[in-house]
Amino acid sequence: MTETLATSVGRGPTEHAVRDQIIEAANDCFARYGYGKTTVADLAREIGFSKAYIYRFFESKQAIGEAICSARLERILDAAKAAVDEGESAPEKFRRFFKVITNMGVELFFDDRKIYEIAASAAAEHWVSARAYADALRGMISDIVWDGREKGEFERKTPLDEACRAIFYAMTPFVDPLHLERNLDLLPDAQTELTGLILRSLAP
Structure with missing residues (x-):
């Protein structure tokens, strides 16, 4: 999924759904690698989003945690x-x-x-x-x-x-x-x- 698809009106998920997608990916990453070893960049690669896009929904890794x-x-x-x-x-x-x-x-x-x-x-x-x-x-x-x-x-x-x-x-x-x-x-x-x-x- 790309950022464009995620934000396209009428086609992509709502902002709430995007937050849920980020949380789900973070949950998987934290479970595999640990909270301390996972970076926002790791999450971005996992989902296919940019770090900047993730920061639109969460101000920090701690906020995701x-x-x-x-x-x-x-x-x-x-x-x-x-x-x-x-x-x-x-x-x-x-x-x-x-x-x-x-x-x-x-x-x-x-x-x-x-x-x-x-x-x-x-x-x-x-x-x-x-x-x-x-x-x-x-x-x-x-x-x-x-x-x-x-x-x-x-x-x-x-x-x-x-x-x-x-x-x-x-x-x-x-x-x-x-x-x-x-x-x-x-x-x-x-x-x-x-x-x-x-x-x-x-x-x-």
């Missing part, structure tokens, strides 16, 4: 939300939430290592996608704890924001891509035991 990282992290969040919805009690919701987040992080590490490296870079460099992911996790923790308090399943003495921050800090070694790699040998026991400890601390 952000798009890929956001999509992968969104999958994890969607799976976590589905797992939480299946839980009846707040403790069960939390167990499901923590387990899915951890398991999907481990799966990404072993099944798609090069893409995992993007997520780790995002966490290390505080990309927007990584911050949004952490915010979403904290939001889900808050919802679960609030629900548990409303049902009388969790204690109410500790301020909600303080309790949720502490839970997130405790979970971080197993849900943050930057830290997970260093703690793989502790799983699955650590995740199970930490879940029990957190739930006991929340008991009324």
Whole structure:
């Protein structure tokens, strides 16, 4: 495909489709060669576009990495939300939430290592996608704890924001891509035991 075809009115794909095409090619390149070793020039050759044309859609390689990282992290969040919805009690919701987040992080590490490296870079460099992911996790923790308090399943003495921050800090070694790699040998026991400890601390 040429740039002319991509931008021809009525014949080529829309700008959204071109962005998707660039992201798909980048995903393949990053998976094969790694994020750090892939350049925008490599992506341009892969798709048949010029670097200048790619920069019309993404201001940098990091912006492309952000798009890929956001999509992968969104999958994890969607799976976590589905797992939480299946839980009846707040403790069960939390167990499901923590387990899915951890398991999907481990799966990404072993099944798609090069893409995992993007997520780790995002966490290390505080990309927007990584911050949004952490915010979403904290939001889900808050919802679960609030629900548990409303049902009388969790204690109410500790301020909600303080309790949720502490839970997130405790979970971080197993849900943050930057830290997970260093703690793989502790799983699955650590995740199970930490879940029990957190739930006991929340008991009324």
